[in-house]
Amino acid sequence: MTVIIDYGLGNIGSLQNMLKRLGEDTIVSSDKNVIMNAARLILPGVGNFDTGIRNLRTKGLKEILNDAVLVHKKPILGICLGAQLMLNKSEEGIEEGLKWVNGQVVLFDQVDFKIKVPHMGWNELTIKEKNLLFNDLPEYPPRFYFVHKYHFTFEDKDLSTSLCNYGYEFSASYNYENIYGVQFHPEKSHKFGMALLQNFIKI
Numbered sequence: 001m002t003v004i005i006d007y008g009l010g011n012i013g014s015l016q017n018m019l020k021r022l023g024e025d026t027i028v029s030s031d032k033n034v035i036m037n038a039a040r041l042i043l044p045g046v047g048n049f050d051t052g053i054r055n056l057r058t059k060g061l062k063e064i065l066n067d068a069v070l071v072h073k074k075p076i077l078g079i080c081l082g083a084q085l086m087l088n089k090s091e092e093g094i095e096e097g098l099k100w101v102n103g104q105v106v107l108f109d110q111v112d113f114k115i116k117v118p119h120m121g122w123n124e125l126t127i128k129e130k131n132l133l134f135n136d137l138p139e140y141p142p143r144f145y146f147v148h149k150y151h152f153t154f155e156d157k158d159l160s161t162s163l164c165n166y167g168y169e170f171s172a173s174y175n176y177e178n179i180y181g182v183q184f185h186p187e188k189s190h191k192f193g194m195a196l197l198q199n200f201i202k203i
Helices: 012-021 032-036 049-058 061-071 081-085 190-200
Strands: 002-005 026-029 040-043 076-079 104-107 119-124 143-148 150-153 160-165 169-176 179-182
Touching: 002 012, 002 032, 012 026, 012 190, 026 032, 032 061, 040 061, 040 081, 049 061, 049 081, 061 076, 076 081, 081 150, 081 179, 119 160, 143 190, 150 169
Parallel strands: 002 026, 002 040, 040 076, 076 179
Antiparallel strands: 104 150, 119 143, 160 169, 169 179
């Protein structure tokens, strides 16, 4: 069973529908017992970094997720804001992230590269290395749908599993142990998103 974390932010409906099409038993919940009984977790998210962290804290989810992910090592997939929240901090706000993965979230450099934000639409990925999420995709290079102003950055470049180019190259996904994050929206990425989510529910 896959549990989609309900903390008040995210495209939960479209994500749940795609998982159902894959035949996955899915529950949307913020209940501790449901989360702890899950085989795997998804942390979605659209919106502001500080609001996301505060919602997790207010609902008592920060401690529950720390236990599920860091102690019990349940696989978790962060999507867009959800993936950003799993890092240390963001230029978007003042709150600390969950700090599960050593990285930061930064605003796109619009001055030096003359790009508009948000970065929105379909973009190809360069897969950096073999990773479970990117097994057996329908075609290469794969294409995913993005909507974001901020992106991941890591001192340890090996944490990044794929790159995207929007004015310059940035990390589009990462993996650290049982923790997976993607900046794009698999639930809006048709056959590529279906394949990626199918790979995740096999973990």
